[in-house]
Amino acid sequence: MSRQIRHVLNSAAASLVAAFAPLAAHAEWGNLNMPVGVTELSKQIHALHMTIFWWCVAIGVFVFGWMIWSLVAFRKSKGAVPDTSITHSTKAEIIWTLIPVVILVIMAIPAARTLIAIEDTRNTELSIKVTGYQWKWHYDYLGEDVKFFSALDRASDETRQLQSGRDPNEVADYLLNVDKPLVVPEDTKVRLLLTAQDVIHAWWVPQFGMKKDAIPGVVNELWFKVDAGKTGIYRGQCAELCGRDHGFMPIVVKVVTKEEYKAWVAAQKTGGTNEAAPAAEAAPTVASVATTAPQG
């Protein structure tokens, strides 16, 4: 406790000075909405998200409009006289019970359709077993004898230490970069078999639209099929609190062409399982095409 407090005091002054620096350093103000993503499912999910959002906006315009109208029109200060005879109206109450029910049914149908598609794991072309550890991911390409750990890259790891004195803005893809990314081919139905070694984790790449828990003793399924032509680097994070370094176990997926994928698998087999693909290959050079974080 006292150490924590000292930390707080020590850092307070320095932080205040540096406080508003990031405002000038970059601008991500436009980062407001869910990404459309690069898979068929992520697009469907985004469409559902926007549909329900616009329904909410429509209902909001009506409800807030009604409230604001009342607050303006029926002010006591403007001499409004209450009409105390209005106490209930069965007709009105039936209407505003039934209309929401209809809206919900309209929403539930496409949502159920997408959900059924999400749960359809047939015809997968590639299965990868993903195991969550405190605090890194392990990927095992089933039937390929390719397996490796994927953990936070060194630059982020050094910078994220308490009062490291380093500026996160100078680290490429701070906290969203790993030493060795998951590599998958484009236009291929990839099924992840998710489990965990110690506590519950969750595998989430927003561009793929999918999140699923990795639970000890349970094997969960999640699939994605990145659209042809959408090769690149996609980033995500563990999404289930898993202990001290929960915030520091990112997910990086490198989507390559089918040919590049074959070559990569072959190289993994000859090069041995722990021969890390150079981090440089994964991160900074391709970082500009990273779509998880559209650069404002």
Place this chain on the structure above:
Amino acid sequence: MANTTTAHTHDDHDHKPHGLKRWLYATNHKDIGTMYLVFACVMFFLGGAMALVIRAELFQPGLQFVDPSFFNSMTTMHALLMIFGAVMPAWTGLANWMVPMQIGAPDMALPRLNNFSFWLLPFAFTLLLLTLFVPGGAPAGGWTLYPPLSLQAGDSFPLTIFAIHLMGISSILGAINVVVTIMNMRAPGMGLLNMPLFCWTWLITAYLLIAVMPVLAGAVTMLLTDHFFGTSFFTAAGGGDPVMFQHIFWFFGHPEVYILILPAFGVVSEIIPTFSRKPLFGYESMVYASASIAFLSFIVWAHHMFTVGMPLAGQLFFMLSTMLIAVPTGVKVFNWCATMWKGSISFETPMLFSLAFLFLFTIGGFSGLMLAIVPADFQYHDSYFVVAHFHYVLVPGAVFAIMAGVYYWLPKWSGRMYNEKIGKLHFWLSTIGVNVLFFPQHFLGLAGMPRRIPDYSTQFADWNMVSSVGAFIFGFSQLLFVYVIWNAVRSGEKAPQRPWESAQGLDWELPTPAPYHSWETPPSRDVVAQGTVQH
């Protein structure tokens, strides 16, 4: 109203003990209510201080102030203190004060039980707060205590579990007291469907508490035996299932959400008619809507855990049942709107807080509707979008309603008016602060920021900074709340018997300040008829 004061002149003999004994041995519903409210206020500030530690750390990327495990302790403790220490005791405090006054009873039905259920709380929270100083630190696995992570806790583990047991016993006893009081001590002529909505929503809340607190107790007891006695309820290696905990926990957890919000519906349903100078629209449908929400709360629990890998049929069921909640909730919002329609509205502080409740709780309801859409929830789940959602329903929802209630009834309690100017200043700072604090979190979640992380990628920096600024505005403006109450009680203007001219209810038929024993003799049928909901 002249007859009301004459009926209660002998209430002025207040045989109350003095000094420490008055509080330690308290059996008076008002004294116990006051203690609950003061306790809730202390916890609100402690939990708020923890929230400010969180927002200070998240002000900019990089770790500046605290270790990640301490950060996790802060999120965990903040939630436990706010839910079990601030909001729930505040509601019990308000119930203690208002239920006997509103139904025409002299006191709660079980005054000694009342004393016990309050005095459990300081011990429970002393245990919980002690965990900050034990080896391994305070619990850091989230307030949901999901195993296996929660089982990794250090010495804090048994303290946390026992603290939760004590809180649970306190809540159950408090709830039993409310049920017995409302069922047995209504004044003649006060039928169930004549009660003010605050009593109705609290009655439903009390049943929810009695139903689900034992479930929580069971869940944490299983955690305890898993940790110390070699059972494997939730340990996969021993044949258990970590997901089972989540099912049990959320079977408690979802009704718990409505335990926090239903009394808020009640308070707002009293304040909006008063300041619209018009009776509540659709009283009976409000009662039925509250009961429907309570019923639905038992069949939606798994929407908190769509990502655990449920069968398709299960996901569909929980999606549909969750969407259904929007219907009775919508009925309530529409009824409040219709109450204001063609009213004569004025904007005193309790009304302002209720209006903010109406607007901002609705926004929380919208994001709740979005979260119900399972495929979209796969994106929203465990992101800041969820954080924004539940803070919108809990802070400008439950907390604003508590504040509205305190401003509304303070004149009746203390006999003194609060300072309207400072009250309004408190309102505006709170409302602006709370939106600056929580609205950007919608953006952060949608952009992909997971919740419960102490540090984040630089793309999230801007909105986090805005959110933190809002947190500090909101947090510090709450000091005004304490000041305005203190100021009113010490030197406020004397309040008239009916400080709000169109306030309805037996509580307003009592003299101001309300006598120590509320209705020593039951109010006459005439008084009851004046002070109740008539159809």
